[in-house]
Amino acid sequence: ETGVTQSPTHLIKTRGQQVTLRCSSQSGHNTVSWYQQALGQGPQFIFQYYREEENGRGNFPPRFSGLQFPNYSSELNVNALELDDSALYLCASSSGLRRASGTDTQYFGPGTRLTVL
Amino acid sequence: QQQVKQSPQSLIVQKGGIPIINCAYENTAFDYFPWYQQFPGKGPALLIAIRPDVSEKKEGRFTISFNKSAKQFSLHIMDSQPGDSATYFCAASVKTSYDKVIFGPGTSLSVIP
Numbered sequence: 001e002t003g004v005t006q007s008p009t010h011l012i013k014t015r016g017q018q019v020t021l022r023c024s025s026q027s028g029h030n031t032v033s034w035y036q037q038a039l040g041q042g043p044q045f046i047f048q049y050y051r052e053e054e055n056g057r058g059n060f061p062p063r064f065s066g067l068q069f070p071n072y073s074s075e076l077n078v079n080a081l082e083l084d085d086s087a088l089y090l091c092a093s094s095s096g097l098r099r100a101s102g103t104d105t106q107y108f109g110p111g112t113r114l115t116v117l
Numbered sequence: 118q119q120q121v122k123q124s125p126q127s128l129i130v131q132k133g134g135i136p137i138i139n140c141a142y143e144n145t146a147f148d149y150f151p152w153y154q155q156f157p158g159k160g161p162a163l164l165i166a167i168r169p170d171v172s173e174k175k176e177g178r179f180t181i182s183f184n185k186s187a188k189q190f191s192l193h194i195m196d197s198q199p200g201d202s203a204t205y206f207c208a209a210s211v212k213t214s215y216d217k218v219i220f221g222p223g224t225s226l227s228v229i230p
Contacts, residue, residue, distance in 0.1 A: 002162070033218070042206050042220030043161065056217055090160050092218075105151065106218060108160035 002026060004093050004109035012115045013081050021076045021112045023091035031095070032074040033106060034066060037088040049074060078114075086116045119144060121209050123221030130197055130228055138192045138224045140207035145188070147209040151218070152181065152192050155204045164205070165192075197228045 003026035013019050025032050031050045035043035045058035049068035063079040072093075078085060088111040094104035122141045130136045140150075149168055153161035167174045167181045167190065174181045178195040194201055204225050210218040 002160075004160075006160075040223075042208075042222050043218075045217050045219070048217070058217070092160075105163060105166065107163065108153075110158075110160045 002093075002107040002109065004091060004107055006089075006091055006109040006112050008112060009110070010113045010115075012117065014117050015081055015083060017081050018077065018079045019081060019114060021078075021089050021091075021114070023074045023076070023093075023109055025072045025074065025091075025093035026107055029093035029095050029107075030072050031093065031104065032068055032072065033092045033094070034074070034076045035090040035092065035108075036060070036085075037090055037111070039087070043090055046076070081116045083116050086114060088113050119219055121207060121219050121221040123207050123224060125224060126222070127225040128227070130226070132198060132228055132230050134197050134228070136194050136197055136201075136226055136228075138205055138207065138226075139189065140191065140221050141187075141189045142209050143188065144209070144211065146211045147219075149210045150181070150183065150190055151208050151210070152179075153206045153208060153220075155206065155223075161206060194226075197226075199228045199230055202227050 005024045007022045033048040034046040037043040046060050047057040052068045065077045067075045090111045092106035092108045094106045128136050151166035152164045154164045155161045165176045165179045167183050169185050180193045183190045204223045206223045207221040208218050
């Protein structure tokens, strides 16, 4: 186990609704990344937070937003849900220790399965 | 440029066989190449990783071979076991202002007894 936890495990919403997913990072990790994994595909990078600031974003619209808290836990918010948002949402934490010299290893949580009807 | 290609899409081997999964990339700025293993209903778990200054890395039954000039890398699983049945993702990341990990599409491995 990685020590990264996510809640809830499963969620069902209807189109147009809003959803908040939560992630608790591994102890000592100050960086969290969120990914969307559609069925049968690899995870797609949504964004990354470092010390409570968003410092990188993938090709996702602004209705995908996030927060990182002082204890380094994190939220992913999705507004105006669409059917294509149905996916496994993964968060991954990393230590930030290699930021100056190279990329950090990211440790993934078990994910939240979101179904949009 | 930001893609990581992975093949085969699926693989079936007998117990004890050596499945090989191949990946290729274009972006020479990638500086870290992790492999992840994912079981159904679980998040990806880091299996083994390599940096481009190394041509081979072994950890237990898992070996990464890395060919920097060809921009290709592969995963070999020695003495494969039914418990190795999972989806395997190769990935690559580049240090910009943040760590963006690009995943391949995945290979579904089945090891039959």
